[in-house]
Amino acid sequence: MLEAAPARAERTSGTRATPRRGQILAQNAPLAVAVVLLVTMLVIYVVLFMASISAFPGAYEAASITDHAVPLSLAAVGQSLVILTRGIDLSVGGMMDLTNSLAAMKLQGGFATEALWTVIILLVGAAGGLLNGLLVAFGRIQPILVTLGTLSIFQGLALWVLPSPGGHVAGGYTSLFLNPNAPSSLIFVVLLGLAWVAFRRTRLGVQMFAIGNDEQAARANSVPVIRTKVIIYTLAGVLAAAAGIALATTTTGGDSTGGDVFTLSSIAAAVIGGVSLFGGRGSAVGAICGAFVLTLLVDVLFFANIDPLFQPFYQGLFLVIAVGASTLLGRILVRRR
Amino acid sequence: MSSTTESSRSPGALFTALNPDRRKIIYGFAAAIALFVIGDILKPGFASASGIEQILEVSSFVGLVAAGQTFVILIGGIDLSVPWVLNSAAIVMVAVANGSDGKLAIGIIVALALGVACGVVNGLGIALLGVPAVVMTLGMNGIIQGLSLGVTHGLTCGGCTKPPPMALVNAMTGKTLGIDTSLLIWLVVIVIVSCTLSFTTFGRRVYAVGNSQRVSHLAGVNVKLVTIALYALSGLFAAMAGIALAGFGGGATIGMGDPYLFQSIAAVVIGGTYILGGRGHYLGTVAGAIVLTALVSVLLSENAPDYARDIVYGVVILVILVLYGRQRGEA
Numbered sequence: 001m002l003e004a005a006p007a008r009a010e011r012t013s014g015t016r017a018t019p020r021r022g023q024i025l026a027q028n029a030p031l032a033v034a035v036v037l038l039v040t041m042l043v044i045y046v047v048l049f050m051a052s053i054s055a056f057p058g059a060y061e062a063a064s065i066t067d068h069a070v071p072l073s074l075a076a077v078g079q080s081l082v083i084l085t086r087g088i089d090l091s092v093g094g095m096m097d098l099t100n101s102l103a104a105m106k107l108q109g110g111f112a113t114e115a116l117w118t119v120i121i122l123l124v125g126a127a128g129g130l131l132n133g134l135l136v137a138f139g140r141i142q143p144i145l146v147t148l149g150t151l152s153i154f155q156g157l158a159l160w161v162l163p164s165p166g167g168h169v170a171g172g173y174t175s176l177f178l179n180p181n182a183p184s185s186l187i188f189v190v191l192l193g194l195a196w197v198a199f200r201r202t203r204l205g206v207q208m209f210a211i212g213n214d215e216q217a218a219r220a221n222s223v224p225v226i227r228t229k230v231i232i233y234t235l236a237g238v239l240a241a242a243a244g245i246a247l248a249t250t251t252t253g254g255d256s257t258g259g260d261v262f263t264l265s266s267i268a269a270a271v272i273g274g275v276s277l278f279g280g281r282g283s284a285v286g287a288i289c290g291a292f293v294l295t296l297l298v299d300v301l302f303f304a305n306i307d308p309l310f311q312p313f314y315q316g317l318f319l320v321i322a323v324g325a326s327t328l329l330g331r332i333l334v335r336r337r
Numbered sequence: 338m339s340s341t342t343e344s345s346r347s348p349g350a351l352f353t354a355l356n357p358d359r360r361k362i363i364y365g366f367a368a369a370i371a372l373f374v375i376g377d378i379l380k381p382g383f384a385s386a387s388g389i390e391q392i393l394e395v396s397s398f399v400g401l402v403a404a405g406q407t408f409v410i411l412i413g414g415i416d417l418s419v420p421w422v423l424n425s426a427a428i429v430m431v432a433v434a435n436g437s438d439g440k441l442a443i444g445i446i447v448a449l450a451l452g453v454a455c456g457v458v459n460g461l462g463i464a465l466l467g468v469p470a471v472v473m474t475l476g477m478n479g480i481i482q483g484l485s486l487g488v489t490h491g492l493t494c495g496g497c498t499k500p501p502p503m504a505l506v507n508a509m510t511g512k513t514l515g516i517d518t519s520l521l522i523w524l525v526v527i528v529i530v531s532c533t534l535s536f537t538t539f540g541r542r543v544y545a546v547g548n549s550q551r552v553s554h555l556a557g558v559n560v561k562l563v564t565i566a567l568y569a570l571s572g573l574f575a576a577m578a579g580i581a582l583a584g585f586g587g588g589a590t591i592g593m594g595d596p597y598l599f600q601s602i603a604a605v606v607i608g609g610t611y612i613l614g615g616r617g618h619y620l621g622t623v624a625g626a627i628v629l630t631a632l633v634s635v636l637l638s639e640n641a642p643d644y645a646r647d648i649v650y651g652v653v654i655l656v657i658l659v660l661y662g663r664q665r666g667e668a
Contacts, residue, residue: 088471141658142612144415148599149654157649163644264417264475277469309491311482320476324466331467 030274030282031332033326034289037272040297048303062183065295068116070185071096071247072291075262076269077192078239080230080287083270084212086142086279087136088231089125092240095128096259099244101158104167104254107245114173122241128154129237133230151263158256167254174249188246189288196284208232212280269294272322358616361609361661365624368657372631380638390517396630397523399586400623401578403601404530404573405456407622410605411534412547412564413614414463414470414565416571418477419601422455423594426486427583428497432489436499444502445580452576453569455481460565474568492591501583510586519581526574530619543567547614604629607657 049057075092082089099121106117107138128150135146178185199205207228210218217226241260273290275282297318301311344606373392400410402419409416442517455477462473500506508518534540545553546563554560580598583589583591607625610617632653636646 110573135655135659139659145606145612145658146655148606149651149658151599152647152654154651156644156649156651159644159647160642221504250542267471268475271469271472277471307487310483310487312479313487316476316481316483318480319479320462320468320473322477323472324462329469 004219029330030276030326031286031289032274033329034293037293037322038296039288041293041300044172045296045300045303048300052303052305059182060180063178063180063185065292065299066183066185066189067178067250068298068329069292069295070188071243071250072262072295073189073192073288074141074239074243074246074263075266076273076287076291077196077284078236078243079266079277080270080282080284081208081239082236083145083267083275083277084208084279084282085229085232085234086215087229088211088267088277089132089147089236089240090144090156090263091128091132091147091151092236092243093260093263093301094151094158094249095125095240096244096262097158097235098128098161098259099125099241100248100259101162101167101254101256103169103245103248105150105162107173107248108168108170111172113180114170118245124239125237125239125241126234126245129234129235129240130230133233133235135232137226137229155257155260162254162256164247165253165255165258167221169248169252174252177246177249193285200283204231209280214280231309239253265294268319272319274326351653358609358618358621360573360620361605362621362624364661365608365621365628367508369627369631372628372635376631376635376638378600379635383635383638384481390520392634394517394519395634396416396513396626397519397596399581399597399600399604399629400523401526401574401581401624403604403622403626404526404619405574406601406605407530407608407610407617407619408543408567408572410602410610410612411543411565411617413612414564414568415474415602416453416459416575417471417474418459418481419571419575420594420598421478421482421485422452422575423565423579423582423597424589424592425455425486425590426452426579427593428485428489428492430580431499431501431583431589432494432497434502434505434647436502437587438502440478441502441504447579448517449573449576451578452572453575454572454573455570457565459572460568463568464561464564476585486591492589497589500588505580509581519585521560522581526577527623534619539563539566544615547616549615567667600629603654607654609661 040181043207044059049055049061054261075096079092102117102124106121107114123244132146132150134142134149135141136143138245139146168249200209207218207223210221211225211228215225227249247258247262251258269290270282270287271277271290272293273282273284273286273288275287277286294315297315302308306314343452363603373384373389384604391550398525403422406416429451430444432444432449433447434440459470459474459477462468462477463470465609468476484504488494492498511518513521542553542563542591545556546560550560553563575594575597575608577596579589579594582593586593604625605617605622606612608617608621608623609625610621612641629650633646641649645655
């Protein structure tokens with residue numbers, strides 16, 4: 001399912017009417033690398049799993065992997081939207097801290113309250129994203145600096161909401177999203193991917209790619225740069241809030257620092273998924289693949305009997321090699337054009 | 338990469354841009370002095386000689402890390418590997434010295450060499466392989482973190498739980514020539530780095546590469562070599578901070594470098610260095626480091642809760658950016 005969508009989704013950046021074949025190749029190479037990585041990682045996982053337990057991974061393992069990959073997938077898609085406009089969002093981790101804390105405090109006490117608070121939490125994410133977007137677009141401040149500042153603000157708000165780890169998410173709410181015996185959360189991942197495929201064809205989606213490719217040219221072609229950026233950052237905030245809720249349901253509790261790691265891992269997932277940090281190139285489907293690759297990597301290292309203390313070493317090495325290889329591949333394809 | 342914006346900037350514009358840049362450094366120091374005055378009003382004695390010396394001493398660690406960060410940001414890069422390069426240097430120094438003053442020198446040399454090695458690998462990946470700086474240094478942070486934790490079995494090995502040699506502890510917590518040693522080290526670094534940036538060909542090359550890699554290359558600057566050298570310097574300064582912190586705090590601990598990533602970037606930015614490279618100076622970063630530390634100290638002296646500190650921290654960074662971090666409008 002994941003492999004089928006991107007081939008169509010990544011046709012062209014929308015600014016040029018007739019892309020040359022080399023451009024299509026060069027643009028799709030990183031996404032292809034991401035899909036190949038995902039498949040390779042899955043194969044390695046299955047082989048290692050069978051070697052150590054001598055059984056085929058079952059529904060429980062599949063559920064465990066997808067449940068853990070959902071928060072990162074959501075965060076990585078939000079991150080990708082921002083990176084596609086040639087920005088970066090360091091505040092993702094802080095927003096996830098805040099929304100994770102809110103979820104653990106408020107998502108309980110009956111369906112109506114839970115539904116209401118879900119909406120409120122998503123609106124909190126939208127408000128945070130809006131603040132980022134306004135400062136970046138109207139304030140003309142570099143995204144990396146704006147989001148460095150808001151990261152600190154969101155982290156502070158999270159500590160204020162939930163001073164020490166605790167709280168819980170109602171069991172009924174959790175079971176809506178997660179099922180320990182079946183990878184039902186895969187539905188959300190697929191929906192997210194489909195939403196992306198539709199989104200990138202909308203006017204807003206095309207404008208996002210145009211800005212990321214060349215902001216001045218986009219402005220000259222009457223793309224409303226400020227409005228588009230504000231909307232994209234707001235969307236990214238909503239996705240980060242959704243990731244915070246998802247994190248609270250997978251851990252069934254809250255921690256006001258639990259989201260911090262997602263700032264850097266969402267960037268890593270997007271980049272492994274072939275989203276170019278220079279903007280205008282990439283696909284959220286790739287970012288989702290990247291999120292699953294990173295999640296699988298943890299399990300692979302576990303089943304390979306690698307000392308957990310060495311885990312960051314292999315994760316870092318993997319990130320550098322994956323991105324280095326796909327950069328080189330992209331260069332070769334562009335040169336051959 | 339950003340050649341479109343570079344090509345629109347004429348040499349004349351660069352020359353006139355020097356003045357606003359210098360002004361930003363002065364704003365930075367003015368903000369630091371204002372914070373000392375506010376602190377002294379809120380809590381008399383805050384800006385006494387010993388109070389100021391204390392704050393400057395704490396700033397010196399941020400200042401050391403931010404020296405390397407300034408170098409790489411000046412060429413439009415960034416170093417996210419700072420936390421664990423700092424941390425691993427502290428661990429290696431403590432483990433090699435093994436508590437004895439006699440091996441302290443070897444420990445320091447090995448730790449500094451480790452920092453330089455990490456920086457060189459960063460530079461090679463960025464300059465030769467073309468990996469984006471964010472990804473390369475992020476990966477390096479994980480690599481060196483995993484190695485540090487794995488090799489020392491989670492900091493439980495024989496040598497690494499030992500306290501650092503007493504010579505280092507005494508030096509870092511004591512005074513040399515009448516001022517705190519860490520402050521003296523920082524002063525020396527300030528003089529060397531500032532003179533390097535302002536008065537040497539290497540310094541001019543840094544600004545040249547930061548303004549346009551292509552033009553620098555055509556003008557005969559070895560862009561790749563400069564890039565590698567700057568990341569190596571960043572690793573060196575992170576390692577120096579690690580050694581100093583281990584002596585100051587009485588040992589190496591897991592996660593001791595984590596606060597220094599965002600603080601070092603914030604110090605550089607508050608000091609007026611342009612995040613996309615080419616403009617800025619280490620003197621501004623020095624002011625930024627002092628502003629950050631003084632701000633935290635003011636909040637601490639007011640017994641502000643942790644969450645308020647984080648929020649004020651973020652708001653101050655944003656206010657400073659809105660005041661003078663805005664890019665010129667594109668007509």
